[in-house]
Amino acid sequence: MSTGTLYDKVWALHRVADLPGGQTQLFIGLHLIHEVTSPQAFAMLGERGLKVRHPERTVATVDHIVPTTDQGRPLADPLAEAMLAALEKNCANHGLRLYGFDSGQQGIVHVIAPELGLSQPGMTIACGDSHTSTHGAFGAIAFGIGTSQVRDVLASQSLALDKLKVRRISIHGSLTPGVFAKDVALHVIRRLGVKSGMGYAYEFSGSCVAALAMEERMTLCNMAIEAGARCGYVNPDQVCFDYLHNRPEAPRGAAWHRAVTWWRSLASDVNAVYDDEVAVDAGEIAPTVTWGITPGQAMAVDEVVPTPDQLPPGEEPLAQEAYRYMDLRPGQPIAGTPVDVCFIGSCTNGRLSDLRDAALVARGRHVAHGMKAFVVPGSQQVARAAEAEGLDAVFAQAGFEWRRPGCSMCLAMNPDRLEGRQLSASSSNRNFKGRQGSASGRTLLMSPAMVAAAAVSGVVTDVRTLLSHTKTPERGLTE
Amino acid sequence: MTSAPITTVEGRGIVLHGHDIDTDRIIPARFLKTISFAGLGNHVFADDRAAAGGCHPFDCPEHKGARILVVNRNFGCGSSREHAPQALRRWGIAAVVGESFAEIFASNCLALGMPCLRGETEVIEHVQQVVQEQPHVHFCLTLAASTLHGLDHHWPLMIDSGPQTMLLNGCWDATGLLLSHEQELRRTASQLPYLNPSSG
Numbered sequence: 001m002s003t004g005t006l007y008d009k010v011w012a013l014h015r016v017a018d019l020p021g022g023q024t025q026l027f028i029g030l031h032l033i034h035e036v037t038s039p040q041a042f043a044m045l046g047e048r049g050l051k052v053r054h055p056e057r058t059v060a061t062v063d064h065i066v067p068t069t070d071q072g073r074p075l076a077d078p079l080a081e082a083m084l085a086a087l088e089k090n091c092a093n094h095g096l097r098l099y100g101f102d103s104g105q106q107g108i109v110h111v112i113a114p115e116l117g118l119s120q121p122g123m124t125i126a127c128g129d130s131h132t133s134t135h136g137a138f139g140a141i142a143f144g145i146g147t148s149q150v151r152d153v154l155a156s157q158s159l160a161l162d163k164l165k166v167r168r169i170s171i172h173g174s175l176t177p178g179v180f181a182k183d184v185a186l187h188v189i190r191r192l193g194v195k196s197g198m199g200y201a202y203e204f205s206g207s208c209v210a211a212l213a214m215e216e217r218m219t220l221c222n223m224a225i226e227a228g229a230r231c232g233y234v235n236p237d238q239v240c241f242d243y244l245h246n247r248p249e250a251p252r253g254a255a256w257h258r259a260v261t262w263w264r265s266l267a268s269d270v271n272a273v274y275d276d277e278v279a280v281d282a283g284e285i286a287p288t289v290t291w292g293i294t295p296g297q298a299m300a301v302d303e304v305v306p307t308p309d310q311l312p313p314g315e316e317p318l319a320q321e322a323y324r325y326m327d328l329r330p331g332q333p334i335a336g337t338p339v340d341v342c343f344i345g346s347c348t349n350g351r352l353s354d355l356r357d358a359a360l361v362a363r364g365r366h367v368a369h370g371m372k373a374f375v376v377p378g379s380q381q382v383a384r385a386a387e388a389e390g391l392d393a394v395f396a397q398a399g400f401e402w403r404r405p406g407c408s409m410c411l412a413m414n415p416d417r418l419e420g421r422q423l424s425a426s427s428s429n430r431n432f433k434g435r436q437g438s439a440s441g442r443t444l445l446m447s448p449a450m451v452a453a454a455a456v457s458g459v460v461t462d463v464r465t466l467l468s469h470t471k472t473p474e475r476g477l478t479e
Numbered sequence: 480m481t482s483a484p485i486t487t488v489e490g491r492g493i494v495l496h497g498h499d500i501d502t503d504r505i506i507p508a509r510f511l512k513t514i515s516f517a518g519l520g521n522h523v524f525a526d527d528r529a530a531a532g533g534c535h536p537f538d539c540p541e542h543k544g545a546r547i548l549v550v551n552r553n554f555g556c557g558s559s560r561e562h563a564p565q566a567l568r569r570w571g572i573a574a575v576v577g578e579s580f581a582e583i584f585a586s587n588c589l590a591l592g593m594p595c596l597r598g599e600t601e602v603i604e605h606v607q608q609v610v611q612e613q614p615h616v617h618f619c620l621t622l623a624a625s626t627l628h629g630l631d632h633h634w635p636l637m638i639d640s641g642p643q644t645m646l647l648n649g650c651w652d653a654t655g656l657l658l659s660h661e662q663e664l665r666r667t668a669s670q671l672p673y674l675n676p677s678s679g
């Protein structure tokens with residue numbers, strides 16, 4: 001059993017009671033809600049005549065269903081409009097803060113909570129969305145929940161949970177140019193497998209992680225759930241404090257200094273005990289792309305699609321299904337595969353640094369003939385910042401569409417979707433069958449820079465070959 | 480506030496082969512565009528069923544009315560949508576047995592009082608074989624003993640003690656239990672530095 005880790009410390013602090021059967025009642029410090037998984041929870045609350053216990057600790061935004069072109073009300077899709085209206089009504093009835101279109105802060109829930117400074121070290125953070133693991137980048141215990149649990153948090157600001165084990169994933173060394181946090185995440189999932197994290201919280205540490213900017217750490221923690229780990233985190237350090245300083249919801253003045261002292265004390269002790277440890281060499285990581293139908297079916301862009309004998313035991317049936325679905329042959333290079341649609345966005349890679357990385361590739365080039373390529377900023381704040389430095393113009397000149405913020409084609413609950421068998425290069429997080437809105441649509445996950453490379457080349461392309469013709473991206477310029 | 484104790488689940492089985500069946504497949508995202516769970520049962524596995532052209536297990540007449548779903552590894556991975564267990568439930572499933580489950584999916588099932596029990600690979604494959612060869616076999620899942628009984632077999636299964644106790648005691652609907660700890664909730668909140676920024 002782990003001791004002395006950040007996970008252990010934060011867990012102990014939030015423990016409310018021990019429940020029959022061995023579960024723990026855990027206090028939830030921050031509850032984030034959105035329009036898709038909350039309406040039924042509010043209905044259940046209403047049926048029981050319950051109120052929201054801590055309205056001040058519940059924050060809402062609208063992201064999953066929003067159109068990224070015309071966001072005028074009423075929304076064109078009546079179902080989407082009904083969901084947004086229900087969220088507005090529920091927030092008004094219960095006195096909850098809602099960051100809607102006219103707030104100037106609307107965006108994907110996992111993008112806006114960090115940029116507002118709501119996500120802080122030492123908190124427990126829950127949201128009815130599996131990528132809540134993102135907020136672990138701040139040294140929080142952050143995890144996705146289902147709708148009945150949303151109801152429980154609304155009603156009691158707490159949850160019945162089993163404590164997880166802790167696996168430390170130490171990533172040492174430096175990333176080579178053209179390799180990003182997304183590649184680290186895909187590489188780790190490929191190595192450990194999509195089920196490896198079940199029952200675990202993942203602590204990402206090591207010199208490589210320490211050198212990552214906050215936005216990159218968010219990408220890494222975001223993908224923890226794709227390894228099966230309900231939460232992933234990075235110990236809070238100066239990089240984290242510098243990011244939070246002066247954010248609207250961060251503590252100020254004397255409270256800031258007290259908070260930083262407390263935050264420092266939360267990092268895992270040097271002699272902390274882990275349930276498991278894994279080491280990864282950052283220098284070995286290449287730009288990574290998925291070839292299959294789970295995020296674990298990933299490969300370096302300069303490799304060939306694995307043959308059945310190269311796969312771990314037991315993986316062959318899924319690989320056979322993936323070859324058929326993706327229409328890729330074992331042994332075939334992935335580079336050079338023609339792509340139909342390029343999507344840059346999502347809570348994994350829809351932040352300012354992601355757009356900068358992609359713009360660096362797009363600048364002075366043009367999307368390939370017949371390619372649909374679009375950029376969806378993760379939030380209104382990201383959109384403003386990108387527009388202030390002219391990234392929207394860089395993308396537009398290169399033939400990308402510049403959209404309004406939302407989840408968009410990450411899960412295609414809005415009009416942005418694949419059609420038929422289209423193949424997308426996507427900076428999102430899931431390449432499941434049918435994920436991007438067409439039951440037979442196909443997805444290749446990769447970093448935003450790699451998506452831009454595919455867009456301008458028309459085919460899957462090693463971004464390093466394009467970067468060698470431009471200037472090398474400066475790491476850490478993003479915050 | 481308590482929910483009904485769940486001690487056994489009885490009924491016919493239905494098999495879904497394959498690892499890593501994600502919640503996007505159980506209920507595709509377009510069916511999430513709703514503010515209620517009603518009607519989701521019709522759309523469970525919608526895309527897989529359409530692709531199978533009527534030959535999907537959830538469309539086979541011999542599985543109509545089945546209550547125990549038998550799956551393989553990492554069932555329910557991906558999105559946290561409770562719409563997935565809700566859709567299964569509304570189709571008629573009352574319990575799921577498999578090699579392993581994604582955590583959020585299993586806890587969502589628990590919140591609906593729908594037990595998820597694990598079994599060794601050989602056990603699950605054997606149950607799947609029996610269901611497929613004899614779809615009319617009646618099974619009985621016993622929570623206290625974690626066993627599945629059918630024909631002349633008793634298959635050993637596993638469930639963690641937390642969910643097991645909650646189901647058996649009828650406290651799987653956690654809201655009432657959580658709210659009963661008023662004192663403890665107040666005490667915890669009063670000790671959290673970020674809720675009490677002026678002290679410390």
Ligand code: SF4
Nearest residue numbers: 131346347407410411
């Ligand atoms: S961007 Fe995708 S993964 Fe992230 S919250 Fe939206 S739908 Fe979920």
